Amino acid sequence: MEAFQKKVHQLLELADVRINGSRSFDIQVHNERLYQRIFAEGSLGLGESYMDGWWDCEALEEFFYRIVRAELDRRIKPLREAVTFLRAMMLNLQKPSRAFLIGEHHYDIGDDLYEAMLDRRMIYSCGFWDNTRSLHKAQEQKLDLVFRKLGLQKGMRVLDVGCGWGGALKYAAEKYGVTGVGVTVSVNQAQAAERNCRDLPIDIRLQDYRHVDGQFDRVWSIGMIEHVGAKNYRTFMRVMRERLQPDGIFLLHTIGGNRSVLKTDPWIGKYIFPNSMIPSLRQLSLAWERLFVLEDLHNIGINYAKTLQHWHRNVEQHRKKLSERYSKRFFRMWRYYLLSSAGAFRARKLNVWQIVLSPNGIPGGYEPVRL
Secondary structure: OHHHHHHHHHHHHHOOOOEOOOOOOOEEEOOOOHHHHHHHHHHHHHHHHHHOOOEEOOOHHHHHHHHHHOOHHHOOOOHHHHHHHHHHHHOOOOOHHHOOHHHHHHHOOOHHHHHHHOOOOOOOOOOOOOOOOOHHHHHHHHHHHHHHHHOOOOOOEEEEEOOOOOHHHHHHHHHHOOEEEEEEOOHHHHHHHHHHOOOOOEEEEEOOHHHOOOOEEEEEEEOOHHHOOHHHHHHHHHHHHHHEEEEEEEEEEEEEEOOOOOOOOHHHHHHOOOOOOOOEHHHHHHHHOOOOEEEEEEEOOHHHHHHHHHHHHHHHHOHHHHOOOOOHHHHHHHHHHHHHHHHHHHOOOEEEEEEEEEOOOOOOOOOOOOO
């Protein structure tokens, strides 16, 4: 046990984090078995041991910022992660028959949680914090940024791939005068989106992106391709191209990684987003090759750390009420998810890209939009 503790101590020194130290970002260890578990199970063991109460950290986001900047996640490679990699290589974990798994596991766990956590439109993606302290305003600014990049005009027919609770489509219909279709693989989201858009010319479908039909002037997908998987990126881009009018525009808003991967973090995959995968620019550009012309690329990733901080604060403020349905272990899991993610975005391991694509290149060129 002492040997494993010494190894963990040496690793944490690289990130200037101490075991049982006095600073807010130092970890407080309650179970000495933690050290061996980290080396045996990697990130899965670190996350599960936090959920089990084996260790604590007051400033969890800062802790993760430091260990991610020091790339400690690349220094421990348990055998089980190699098995996960081989499974991802051999299988299509995001094939159509598995498309609805993410909806059941994550998005259908309870609208009460998301209503407490998110803004009034329930936009579950990175906000755009331009001279505002309001989460609702930051999300509205993000939507306006997306819709201005798309050049939405009254009467256009649009497609929202991964429409969530319908907030983006509702805003687009009310402010920009569009009609359109939204698709989601979450039963709860589809039902809520139908209610939210019931008085608008919006059709909500519980449907996998591969089965969408029709033609659209504009297509967008915000925070959905992370569930598509590398084996399906080309199919996704081909479907987007087929759904788009020849003179249309497609905007892809996605979390992006600095390295190409074929699997997700083991803890995230087990507890938060099963079969998810963060794409790289290389993977995406190969997927859209010969299908689209790149018009614009905008990295707004630093905004996600602040968005996640607000989500965490909102959950904590509503914890007493939410505790009627969710356990203490769930709250530890959710805190770990939100703040470890915030740390990763601050450390610039994760990005958020808004990518504007057109089928044939916009005549005269595309004028980039920045708020």
